[in-house]
Amino acid sequence: MDTKKTTLLYNIGQLLTMDDHEGQVRGKDMNELSVKENYAVLMKDGVIEKIGPSSEMEKMEADEKVDCEGKLVTPGLVDPHTHLVFGGSREHEMALKQQGVPYLDILKQGGGILSTVRSTREASEKELYEKAMFHLNRIASFGVTTVEAKSGYGMDRETELKQLRVAKKAGENHPLDLVSTFLGAHAITEDYKEDPEKLLDEMADLFQEIKDEDLAEFVDIFTETGVFTIEQSRRYLQKAKDLGFDLKMHADEIDPLGGTDLAVELGARSGDHLAVATDEGISKLADSDTIGVLLPGTIFYLGKGEFARARDMIEAGASIAISTDFNPGSSVTENLQLIMSLAALKMKMTPEEIWHAVTVNAAHAINRGDEAGQINVGRKADVVVWDAPNYMYIPYHYGVNHVRTVYKAGQKLYERGDLLV
Numbered sequence: 001m002d003t004k005k006t007t008l009l010y011n012i013g014q015l016l017t018m019d020d021h022e023g024q025v026r027g028k029d030m031n032e033l034s035v036k037e038n039y040a041v042l043m044k045d046g047v048i049e050k051i052g053p054s055s056e057m058e059k060m061e062a063d064e065k066v067d068c069e070g071k072l073v074t075p076g077l078v079d080p081h082t083h084l085v086f087g088g089s090r091e092h093e094m095a096l097k098q099q100g101v102p103y104l105d106i107l108k109q110g111g112g113i114l115s116t117v118r119s120t121r122e123a124s125e126k127e128l129y130e131k132a133m134f135h136l137n138r139i140a141s142f143g144v145t146t147v148e149a150k151s152g153y154g155m156d157r158e159t160e161l162k163q164l165r166v167a168k169k170a171g172e173n174h175p176l177d178l179v180s181t182f183l184g185a186h187a188i189t190e191d192y193k194e195d196p197e198k199l200l201d202e203m204a205d206l207f208q209e210i211k212d213e214d215l216a217e218f219v220d221i222f223t224e225t226g227v228f229t230i231e232q233s234r235r236y237l238q239k240a241k242d243l244g245f246d247l248k249m250h251a252d253e254i255d256p257l258g259g260t261d262l263a264v265e266l267g268a269r270s271g272d273h274l275a276v277a278t279d280e281g282i283s284k285l286a287d288s289d290t291i292g293v294l295l296p297g298t299i300f301y302l303g304k305g306e307f308a309r310a311r312d313m314i315e316a317g318a319s320i321a322i323s324t325d326f327n328p329g330s331s332v333t334e335n336l337q338l339i340m341s342l343a344a345l346k347m348k349m350t351p352e353e354i355w356h357a358v359t360v361n362a363a364h365a366i367n368r369g370d371e372a373g374q375i376n377v378g379r380k381a382d383v384v385v386w387d388a389p390n391y392m393y394i395p396y397h398y399g400v401n402h403v404r405t406v407y408k409a410g411q412k413l414y415e416r417g418d419l420l421v
C-alpha cells in the first residue's frame, strides 16, 4: 500500500456523504439523499480532514492530488452478512439445484451446509486463513471497506473456534475492518439429529470462551424448518444476550416460522433474509430498531420466486440494509454491486434507498454506525471513487465492477486494472 499522508480528491461530480439523517435510517427517510456536486475531499493521516466545493479546494497542497474527472465518490460500502471462512466449495451441487432439488432437501441428504462442514473440519487453520484473505481481497475490490464474517461450518468446539480465530487473524492482518459473528447454530449434524438441544447446549457452552478471547461480537442462529425451531432459538439467543452478545438471526428465509417476530422480541441488531416475513412480522420490524438485512442474491441464486418485501418494509417504516450473504452454497458472490442491482430489479428499492442500505444502515446492522458508512470530517477515510457519472448508475449497469479506486483509512487499497492494449 502507498503511504501518502494527504490525498486530495477533487473534481468530484457527485459526492455522497450519506449523513443526511441521524443514526440508522428508516422508512421514507431512506429515499432522501442529498448529493454534493463539484466537490472535493481531503484525507489526512487516515481520516477525512476537509470537505468542500472543488473550486475552493483544488489548489490545496497535498502529497497526492487525484482528479476524479466529474465521477461519483461515496463512502466505502459495508457488507453486513457473509460466511467468509469456509473450506472447499460446492459447485457439484449446481446440477441438483438445476433439477429442482430444494435447498433444504440437499441439506437433509447431508449436503449443503453439512458438506461445507466436512470440508471446513478437514481444512487447516492456514488453508482457511489464506482462503479468507483471498475472498477479502475480492470483497474489497468491489468497493467494500467493512465486512461482517460468520462462523458456522464447524458445529463442534474445535472447528467453530478455528473459524473464529481465522476471522480474527484475517481482521487483524487485512486492511478491511471485520466484525465477527458466532453461528455455531447453523445446521444439525448427523450425530445430533435425535437431540438438537444437545448441540445447542454445546454451542452455548462456548459463549464464555468466545467472549474471553474476544472472538465474536454477535451470536446468530439459523431458525428454519429442519434446523432450529423458534423455541430453541429463543432459549439459545437469550443465553447469548444474557452474556452480553448482540444478536442476529437467519430468519424467515424459506418457511415463515416467525423468525422476524423473534428477532424483534429479543432486540436483535438485525434479522437477516426475511424473504417470507409475515405482515405481522413486518409491522413489528417497522416498530423496532432491529434492522432487516435483506439478501436478494440468495433468492436469485436458489432460484426462488419470493424476494423479501422491501417495499412493504420500507413503507411501514423499517430500517433496511442489504448484503451479499457471500457463502459457498446459497449466494456465491463477493460482489455487493450486483446485490444493489438485484435490490433495484427484484425488490423495487430506489437508488437512494439502496445507497442507505449498503452504507449507513449496513454499518448500523453490525454496530459500526459511528465508524463506517459515511464521509464526514474526523471519520476514518473509507472512500470509493467510482467509474460512474452518478449514484443511480451503479444499480443500473449490472454485473460488472464500477470501482476505480478504493481508499481504506486514507490509503489506496485497490485500483482498477487497465487492459494492456
Ligand SMILES: N=CN[C@@H](CCC(=O)O)C(=O)O
Pocket (backbone or CB within 6 Å): 083, 112, 113, 116, 222, 250, 253, 298, 325, 327, 328, 329, 330, 331
Ligand atoms: N441459510 C443459511 N445459511 C446460509 C447459507 C449457507 C450455505 O448454504 O453454506 C445463508 O444465509 O444463506
Ligand SMILES: [Zn+2]
Pocket (backbone or CB within 6 Å): 081, 082, 083, 250, 325, 327
Ligand atoms: Zn447467511
